[in-house]
Amino acid sequence: MQTLSIIVPCFNEEAVIEESHKRLKKVIDELSTLQSEIIYINDGSTDQTAWMLSKIAANDKQVKILHFSRNFGHQPAVTAGIHYCTSDLAVIIDADLQDPPELIPELIETLKREQANVVYCVRENRKGESIIKKLTAKLFYRSMNYLSEINFPLDTGDFRLIDRQVMDEFKKFREKGKYIRGIISWIGFKQVPFKYKREARFAGDTKYPLRKMLHFAATAMLYFSKKPLKLATGLGFITVLIGIIYGVWILLGKIFGFTHAISGWSSIIILIVFFGGVQLLTVGVLGQYIGILFDEIKDRPEYIVEKEVNF
Ligand code: UDP
Ligand code: MG
Numbered sequence: 001m002q003t004l005s006i007i008v009p010c011f012n013e014e015a016v017i018e019e020s021h022k023r024l025k026k027v028i029d030e031l032s033t034l035q036s037e038i039i040y041i042n043d044g045s046t047d048q049t050a051w052m053l054s055k056i057a058a059n060d061k062q063v064k065i066l067h068f069s070r071n072f073g074h075q076p077a078v079t080a081g082i083h084y085c086t087s088d089l090a091v092i093i094d095a096d097l098q099d100p101p102e103l104i105p106e107l108i109e110t111l112k113r114e115q116a117n118v119v120y121c122v123r124e125n126r127k128g129e130s131i132i133k134k135l136t137a138k139l140f141y142r143s144m145n146y147l148s149e150i151n152f153p154l155d156t157g158d159f160r161l162i163d164r165q166v167m168d169e170f171k172k173f174r175e176k177g178k179y180i181r182g183i184i185s186w187i188g189f190k191q192v193p194f195k196y197k198r199e200a201r202f203a204g205d206t207k208y209p210l211r212k213m214l215h216f217a218a219t220a221m222l223y224f225s226k227k228p229l230k231l232a233t234g235l236g237f238i239t240v241l242i243g244i245i246y247g248v249w250i251l252l253g254k255i256f257g258f259t260h261a262i263s264g265w266s267s268i269i270i271l272i273v274f275f276g277g278v279q280l281l282t283v284g285v286l287g288q289y290i291g292i293l294f295d296e297i298k299d300r301p302e303y304i305v306e307k308e309v310n311f
Pocket of ligand 1: 009011071072073074077205206
């Protein structure tokens with residue numbers, strides 16, 4: 001019989017964990033053709049999540065838990081789930097029931113029918129999320145496609161079904177800053193979309209405040225695109241061109257007397273500010289990439305597992 005793991009990252013999800021587990025459990029119990037398990041990753045929660053998960057796993061060997069030593073973030077949590085998964089298939093799903101667990105059988109059916117390696121879920125609409133969140137998400141997925149060398153499916157989160165082959169390839173990725181949905185697209189094989197309606201969070205607040213969202217977006221862009229560097233170079237070229245034209249103009253003006261050099265205070269200030277800005281910007285872009293190199297070269301682990309339960 002084929003096996004399935006459901007990978008669920010959890011950070012301070014005490015308000016939803018029991019309900020999520022109930023619904024997930026019901027879904028896997030009805031999946032008679034697959035032998036299933038749930039892998040919860042407790043990403044350094046500071047509330048009752050750890051305790052609740054331990055209670056669930058104590059009576060149920062189908063439930064495995066990875067407790068992180070602290071909060072490492074959503075992407076490292078999902079990464080750990082994939083690293084520890086030994087099943088033929090895996091579903092990545094959020095703990096907050098925004099991605100309905102009841103869709104899992106349909107995902108499996110689609111994978112089998114299409115003989116695909118990945119079924120990725122595309123959000124047709126998103127309930128209960130702020131205008132800002134929806135707008136920034138839309139903007140993010142579109143600019144990612146403009147910036148990166150490959151095309152990513154739009155409006156697709158990490159909610160998806162992947163097979164063994166994809167997981168084995170994923171394990172070969174040594175980069176520490178993981179943009180998982182990007183990596184899986186990059187891996188290739190046969191990937192098919194599955195449209196669904198994203199629900200509102202069942203309870204509790206988003207664990208992705210603006211700070212984490214910006215970090216996530218920056219990681220995605222810096223790891224998947226060298227275009228910011230090219231844009232910086234382009235900007236440099238343009239300013240050099242402006243500089244040359246302006247220089248020639250000044251020189252000719254001096255010779256033929258049509259510029260009044262001494263009254264040029266405003267133009268000097270404008271040029272200093274302009275070129276200063278361009279220089280800082282390009283140095284900043286360079287700095288971002290050097291920062292990434294710095295992080296990668298240290299080769300620190302992406303996450304630290306404090307305790308494994310039922311593995
Ligand atoms: N999450 C996590 N670590 C974090 C932040 C979030 O494991 O540092 C988990 C969280 O528990 C949830 C999933 O990642 O299962 C998605 O987070 P959330 O629903 O808060 O994000 P949103 O849907 O608001 O983008
Ligand atoms: Mg959510």
